[in-house]
Amino acid sequence: MTHIKRLLLDILKPHHPDVIDFSKALARTGNCQVRLTVAEIDARTETLQVEIKGDSIDYEQIQAAIAEMGASIHSIDVVEVEHNAADRD
Amino acid sequence: MTHIKRLLLDILKPHHPDVIDFSKALARTGNCQVRLTVAEIDARTETLQVEIKGDSIDYEQIQAAIAEMGASIHSIDVVEVEHNAADRD
């Protein structure tokens, strides 16, 4: 089975919801730790660097949660995956 | 349950209360560690970088304590949250 262990995403977010609720929503997509850094704030949007760590991150759920909150993934900057033949898919 | 584990806030504070009492008040909102750095001091206000760490930071209480002391949150720079499906909400 191949697990996504870490993602570093560049995200463009509207001012609402705030970064607290935004991080919580991402963390709830699985047993994840989310570390969100506000890189830039302008009139309408916030540019965020979001690191997500977990045993097995569900990227589709992450994409869905982000879209649901009116935000968008500007780029995937870092991906860390691990394959372990012993775990069943 | 989703827990806020760490916050880095940019805060604008009047000279009173001093940074000692200000930090103590924030720490008392829960079992938190507070690390306050004075970034700038001018005639009427102090710009502070405040890092708050804890097992489960209560952001509403933090906001209330800050407002009560006549200070304001200029920006939330970093948020770290953790979701653990095993903990009940």
Add this chain to the structure above:
Amino acid sequence: MTHIKRLLLDILKPHHPDVIDFSKALARTGNCQVRLTVAEIDARTETLQVEIKGDSIDYEQIQAAIAEMGASIHSIDVVEVEHNAADRD
């Protein structure tokens, strides 16, 4: 037996598959950890820095997987190998 323990590759990749699926495919060539960083994105390609770590990386399988996804190895920047006379070839 001589084992490749770590590779740092400079890779040129078309936009599809995305970096998530690309990393997963590389990790599946053996029990590997893959850490992919997007260095540059232009109209048609993405320049990636890909670090692969494992107990015994199969370089031929890595080359095949990369070619199969329409990407190419621009350069091998770092190689780490270990020889242990005690392991049989």
Add this chain to the structure above:
Amino acid sequence: MTHIKRLLLDILKPHHPDVIDFSKALARTGNCQVRLTVAEIDARTETLQVEIKGDSIDYEQIQAAIAEMGASIHSIDVVEVEHNAADRD
């Protein structure tokens, strides 16, 4: 109970007492470790960066000791506090 764990003070000190006796006097205000760095020396005064660490620093005693030796706190640069509801005030 809320404990002050660490202070970083900017202090202006006359040449006497010397930095050895000055540090010892601050440490004696409680079971503290004091790390004093001389930032600047001019004709009449020395500018010191003083880090004080302890389980529970008594800031009032620190202020009193500093005043008693003819020195003054130019600024409090960093404060670290911890609140532990389990300890009685």
Add this chain to the structure above:
Amino acid sequence: MTHIKRLLLDILKPHHPDVIDFSKALARTGNCQVRLTVAEIDARTETLQVEIKGDSIDYEQIQAAIAEMGASIHSIDVVEVEHNAADRD
């Protein structure tokens, strides 16, 4: 007995063999770990920084292996040795 524990060599290598096979050949001169970094690539040669670590590196075998592959040692940048009177020569 005096053991060479670590060498940092600046090596000039023709394009063939590639850096994978080149590193493996160096590692096989003893139970060594080899970390090869490609510093520069030009039309005919590659400039490599090669770190070799082991319990007791055989420098003569290293020199022979390098010459056999048509490469040359530009300089020895770092040598780490250990003498232990207790080990017999």
Add this chain to the structure above:
Amino acid sequence: MTHIKRLLLDILKPHHPDVIDFSKALARTGNCQVRLTVAEIDARTETLQVEIKGDSIDYEQIQAAIAEMGASIHSIDVVEVEHNAADRD
């Protein structure tokens, strides 16, 4: 009891004794570790950065040893002290 745990001194030393004997003499003032770095050498003197670490450094003995060897303390740059009410003076 208040103990001096660490001192960073800026010392001006004549060429004799050499830095080996000079360091040894300072270390002998108590169970100390001395780390001496030669910052500058000119025709008549050497400017040294001397770090002294110990469980309880005797500063008077350090001053005496330095004077005895014809050197002088240009400045005390860092002092680290610890007070432990439990140790008797």
Add this chain to the structure above:
Amino acid sequence: MTHIKRLLLDILKPHHPDVIDFSKALARTGNCQVRLTVAEIDARTETLQVEIKGDSIDYEQIQAAIAEMGASIHSIDVVEVEHNAADRD
């Protein structure tokens, strides 16, 4: 007893012997670890930064070994010594 634990020497060495044999000779003056870095190479000499670590470095033997190989100590940059009253001289 006072022990020299670490020396950082700036050494000027002729091209022969090479840095491998030169380091081995220094290490053999006692149970030492020697880390030699080539700082500069010119037509006739090599400028070396040599770090020697050991439980009790014999500086006289080091000086003798260096002179015997036609090299010279340009400067002693760092000395680390430890005094332990419990060890007999």
